[in-house]
Amino acid sequence: MAVEPAREPPGRSLVSRLRRNADTRPHFVVCGADALVYTVAEELANAGHRIRLTVIVPAELRADVPDLATLRGVRVIRADRLDERTFRSAGLAGAAALALVMPDDVVNLHAALCAQAVEPDLRLVIRMFNTGLGYGVRRLFADCAVLSDAAMAAPAFVAASLGEVAPTHVRLAGRTLYVARRADVRAEHVVCALTAADGAGRVDVLPADPAPETQRPTDLVLAEATGRPAGQTVAAQRLVRARRRRRPLRxxxxxxxxxxxxxxxxxxxxxxxxxxxxxxxxxxxxxxxxxxxxxxxxxxxxxxxxxxxxxxxxxxxxxxxxxxxxxxxxxxxxxxxxxxxxxxxxxxxxxxGRAAARHEDHIVVVGLGNVGTRVLRQLVDLGVQVVAIDRKADARGAKAAEQLGVPFIVGDAGREETLRAASIATSKALVVVSTDDVTNLQAALNARAVRPDLRVVLRLFDDDFARRVQTAFNIDISRSVSRLAAPAFAAAMLDRDVLATIPVDRHALLVAGVQVYAGSPLDGATLGQADRPLSVRVIGLSAAGSEWVDWAPDPRRLLAVGDRVMIVARRAGLRALVEQATPPAEPAPPDEAP
Structure with a gap:
């Protein structure tokens, strides 16, 4: 009776293949139909890794997708259906990872099932708009990361609307985290320290929690936003104080x-x-x-x-x-x-939303799609007053606006009267994140006509167009969602579950979740062994089979198979922790004598 060859444990395919096939380049495949497929492919091609990259796109691409032929060393396959036949012709068998970034959740899920039939040990990175569906998908596949480009891009729009330099807000497991000075945050809201200065010019990144007497007010920390003044950034606090100065009789x-x-x-x-x-x-x-x-x-x-x-x-x-x-x-x-x-x-x-025209010192968010809804939630978490606009009464974020008590105007933001109904003249900023570039640009220009000094944050699909618009029309910040999200998708293929990137000084810190696999060094080890000051800081733990995150886990807790450790880490530290959570490679069998 034939014996089935032993499979590699789930989650170790990329690491073990790189070990056993050091003389060959790992093969990565990306499938998509909008601007995100180009930016992810470009990110991988320029990541400095020696890889083979294949991109699968429909025969007819959207006009805003740049020419993939301009990417050096990228093989492009055109196919209108992502099935087993397409994946086999693309050489998916033996590939290290597959990114499915089609703009349709069902298409991505079907493609993932077909890809698993071709390569069972494949690392999957799937784009999902529906977070509830994403949780089920993660449990369906052994080695899978589910990401949302809206979740990746929203922090940048939030930071820009508040006048901050860096996208420092991260929505993670039902709460919003942000970067702040230690002096601006209550001690009970601090998640972990990001920097620590010794007073002599030296700054440590991801230090061990310093003693109270050595803490400096200027040190950066990762903190939880609670919607109360102590959980706000300085910019958000200014907006709240200005709102409170309004006269009640007026x-x-x-x-x-x-x-x-x-x-x-x-x-x-x-x-x-x-x-x-x-x-x-x-x-x-x-x-x-x-x-x-x-x-x-x-x-x-x-x-x-x-x-x-x-x-x-x-x-x-x-x-x-x-x-x-x-x-x-x-x-x-x-x-x-x-x-x-x-x-x-x-x-x-x-x-x-007619009542919204009476607000002051608020932020107007145009477009309650995936990105707009995330921006809306994060601004409310930060205690900022928001007015929302969308042309559809049943927009994706309409229910969220109702639940959060956010005034919602149904209308075309490209029309000046709609913007005036949202009291654009007395607002602090306009964030335009609908899916229509023409409407976005028209709304931005009309808002500037009403109020020339208004801060405008604009979403455009094409990154080059966004940069040119920012310069030509004096828009404060123009952003491409695909450009903001692409690094996270590429990192998920190379470094596993990267949830967000936080720029701190000249460093880029990664917020990630690392799963513990059977037979790995972390299987049965204490949680404290995953924490390495100056490299990896543990901020939470999600038990196997659960989405709930313990934000104050006991470092003496023993890790079990399926546990997911939430961390803030440098890229090298993340790679080292992934190695710890992955079983060691089996030695290659000796060559048979002739």
Missing amino acids: VMGRALRAALSRKLGIAVLATLVITAVSGAVLVQAEDNVNGFWKSIYVTLLTVVGSSDVELERNGVAQAAQLVLTIAGLALLPLITAAVVEGMVNARLALSS
Whole structure:
């Protein structure tokens, strides 16, 4: 009976192949249909690794995707369907890793299943918009990283909108982390130290937690944003303080004006004035009875249904009573109409965002797609007031805006009146992250026409176009989501689960999750053995089969197979920890004698 050859343990394919095949270049494959496929391929091609790279794209690519032929040493295959036949023709069998960055979750999942049939030990890096689906996909495949380009790009837009230099905000396992000075953060919100200065000009990166007496206020730390002032950056704190200075009576007056229309308000006011004047005349009138007037007086009161006819009064008093009765009849329906219109307008203000026009010192976010929703959540986490705009009432982030209490305007941000409805003239910044470049650029230019000094952060798909627009139109910052996300996808193929990159001084620190595999040096070791000051700092632990992250794990805890260690590390430190979490390579069998 034939014996099936032993497979490598899950998760060790890339490391072990590089060890056993040191004389050959590992093969990487990238599949995509938008700008992200080019930027990921470019990142891999320029990463300094000796690899073979194959890119699979549809026969007809979008116009905003640069020419892949300009990338040196990249093999391009055109295929409209990602199935086993396509993968075999691309040489996927024996490949080290596959990145699926198609803009459709279902297409990526189907392609991953087909790829696994061709190469079972393949390292998979999958682009997923739906985070719930991404969790299930990670459990479906043995060696898989699920990334979201929206999650990777959002911190850069958040930092730019707040006027910060670096994208220092990271959304991780349900909470937002950010880089701050130690003096600006409460001790209980510090996750780990990023830098420590010794006072003599030397700065250590990822130091061991310093003693309180040696801590310096200027040291950088990774902290948790809680939505409260102590969990905010300096820029976010300024926005919150400015918002609190608004006068409450002014806000109430604006809300009343939003609830009542101008015409109805004038009608109600005029009726009230007539009623008051007529009542005063009725009280002060003298007794002067006029026979002809009596008939008119009785007739009109009868027409309006009044039974309070007083013939003994003089004509002036009767006229005042008549006007007062008619005004009273008009006043009741006017009050009813005002109440109904006020309720309707209040509902419209909540659903369409008309009330948002009354905000000040806020940030306007245009486009509640994947990127916009992430930007929205992170800004709210930081305690910043936000107004959202999208042309679709059922946009992906509409429910999130409702849950967070964020005013939501349904309209075209390319139109000036929509921006004015969001009170763009009194806002602090405009973040335009919709998926339409034309709308994004038009919204940015219209906003600048309303307020020339407004900070504008603009999303454009083509990175070169974004740079040129930033220069030509004096836009503060133009960003390409694919350019921001590509390094994380490339790093996931080369260095495993890199969740974000944090620039600190001249260093790039990686936020990553490393899974422990059976037979590895970390299997059965304590968590403290994964922590290496100046190289790797452990910030959390997710137990096997669970998405919940323990942000204060006991360093004496014994690691088990499937545990996922959350770390902040340098690139070399991450590689070393991956080696620790991976079983050692089996020795190659000796060559048989001839």
